[in-house]
Amino acid sequence: MAFRCSHCLIVCSLAVPNVACADHPSWNFLGYWDLQDRLGAATPTGAGVVIGQVEAGSGQQYLPNPNEAQFDNLIITPMSGAGTTLSHANTVGKYNYGSDWSIAPGIPETKVWNAVDYVQGGFLRVTSGSPLANPGCQVINQSWLGSFGNVSLERETLRRQDYQIVRDGVLSIVGMPNGGGSLSSTLMWAGWNSIAVGTRDESHVSGETSSSTDGAGRQKPFMVAPGSLVSWSAPMVTASVALLLETVETDPILSADPDATSPEVLKAILGASASHTxxxxVNWSNDPVASGPDRGLSTKPLDPVVGTGNCNIDRAHQVMTGGRFDGEIAPFGPAAPSRGWGSVPLSFGQSQWFRFDLSETADTFSFLTTWNRDVRVGFSQVFAPDLTVTMFRVVDGVLAPMLGEAGAAFYSAGNVGSDAPVDNVEHLYIEDLAAGTYWVQITRQDTTPTEPSAWPFAVAWVHPEFTPNFDPADINQDGAVDFQDLLLLLGDYGAPGGPSDVNGDGTVDFQDLVALLAVWS
Structure with missing residues (x-):
């Protein structure tokens, strides 16, 4: 079994001294500064989130360096036996949980496998019994590529990974090949239930899954992130997941909802909130039909190079904290918030409807649904439901299809229908959507009634041009003046202005505290 890292060499810039926490260049592209500006001292750090890390070292050379200055408070747990330091693992770790390079320096522990052991006896157990029990990982980073040189074994490996993701509710972040590489080695980028990541600079290899995998023609990657190599981009997405997981764990409402941390919900949120650039x-495009009765219909849900686009943790955090809204079984009911997510099981032929009220033109409107494929124990049976997404506009109290020439008058670019026959993603991305009331319909449309009879789909959306008139004391702009706002104000106490300067006098002080308490929710 041959494996290779998803990089060729460590770039020279990685050998310079540690980048100061306030200056890391990747953070701006991740939307991290926007997150910090909005949340201040309440910005999540990945605290309490245990991650997994899989490395394709040589033999037992697979571990991050325990003496690395950026890992002072980190527990490194070898899952493949005693090992030695691997430079690649160390750099992945810096971007994943390093105190200077990562947006998630609060991650307390990484459990690390050698890739060969991970795939074989150490976890997935290819050609053997069921995968081993999850040792406590909440998200797993896999910055490596590999091949058995055997189509059957690679298909089984990917099926086992997808099975494990559903069984344990733990998302895997996997890397695409770097530029000059090949899609012929399918491990681990070609799975269904994971997130495949490319580089923001578009130097990665992109494309579609081949006939050697289950479901030929699926688009990859799902998204991109900053980094000169895919190995460095993937852990930035993993770190973003860690911030979302901490956000859920520390929120009194989200923490009571087990679906908030499900792999498909996290994937939907990251995809819908990505910067579609x-x-x-070059414009982001999922190649909708340009004219005729199907104008606005896409049969490929993603951009062929960057997928949903660049990971944006600020927008993702806003979607997660926008809250759960599961829509309606028919087009009657209240409007969804401007950003949010849902999780609803659908049986064959069933639909779910989501209403959106736009008071002004939406610069962009992003709506994404994704679902896992169902892999049964034994790994010979797999089921993948098929969904379609269509938008309607309410005209004189009647639903009017947005597909076609008539609907094109209400937006300038993008797609208003998504019907991908293979991918387990459907995605609407629309520019300059006119003010009005819209309904988005999701329908399960398997060609015949198949297993699973009912299967959960996740959905997430954002139309960020909508700016509610928040009270100045609602510092995090979540619609309530509460303890979270108080924490932000106290964290900024003494600062020269900023979001916590509630009365706008140029200083965050006692007067701002009084103003906040006066409108406490």
């Missing part, structure tokens, strides 16, 4: 003046 390309480099070099």
């Amino acid at each position: 390309r480099l070099g003046g």
Whole structure:
């Protein structure tokens, strides 16, 4: 069995002294500064979130360096036996949980496997029994590529990974090949239930899964992140997941909802909130039909190079904290918030409807649904439901399809229908959507009634142009003046202005505290 890292060498810039916490260049592209500006001292750090890390070292050379200055408070747990330091693992770790390079320096522990052991006896147990029990990982980073040189074994490996993701409710973040690489080695980027990551600079290899995998023609990657190599981009997404997990664990409402940390919900949130941008003046596009009765319909849900786009933790955090809204079984009911998520099981032929009221033109409107495939024990049976997403506009009290030439008058670009026959993702991304009331319909449309009879889908959305008129004391702009706002104010106490300066006098002080308490929710 041959494996290789998803990088060729460590770039020279990684050998310079540690980048100061306030200056790491990747953070701006991740939306991290926006998150800090909005939350201040309440910004999550990944505290309490245990991660897994899989490395393709040589033999027992697979571990981060325990003496690395950035890992002072980190527990490194070898899962593949005693090992030695691997430079690749060390750099992945710096981007994942390092005190200077990572947006999630509060991660307390990483459990590390050698890739060969992880796939074989150490966890997934290819050609053997069921995967071993999860040792407590809440998200797993896999910055490596590999191949058995055997189509059957690789298909089984990917099935086992997808099975484990559903069984344990633990998302895997996997890397695409770097530029000059090949899609012929399918481990581990070609799975269904994981998040495949490329580089923001578009130097990765992108494409579609081949006939050697289950479900040929699925688009990869799902998203991109900063980094000169895929190995460095993937842990930035993993760190973003850690921040979302901590957000759920510390929120009194979200923490009571087990679906908030499900892999498909996390994936939907990250995808819907991604910055849908390309480099070099190229527009993000999922290639919708340009004219005729199907105008606005996409049969490929993602951009062919960057997937949903660049990971943006600030937007993802806003979608997560926007709260759960599961829609309606028919187009009657209240409107969804401007950002949020849902999780609803659908049986064959069933639909779910989501209403959106736009008081002004939406610069962008992003709506994404994703679901896991169902892999049965024994790994010979797999089931993948098929969904379609369609938008309607309410005109004189009647639902009017947005597909076609008539609907095109209400937006400038994008797709208003998504019907991908293979991918386990459907995605609407619309620019300049006119003010009005809209309904988005999700329908399960398997070609025949199949297993599973009812299967959960996750959905997330954001139309960020909507700016509610928040009270100045609602510092985190979540619609309530509460303990979270108080924490932000106390964390900024004495600062020269900023969001916590409730009365706008240029200083965060006792007068701002009085103003906040006066409108306490």
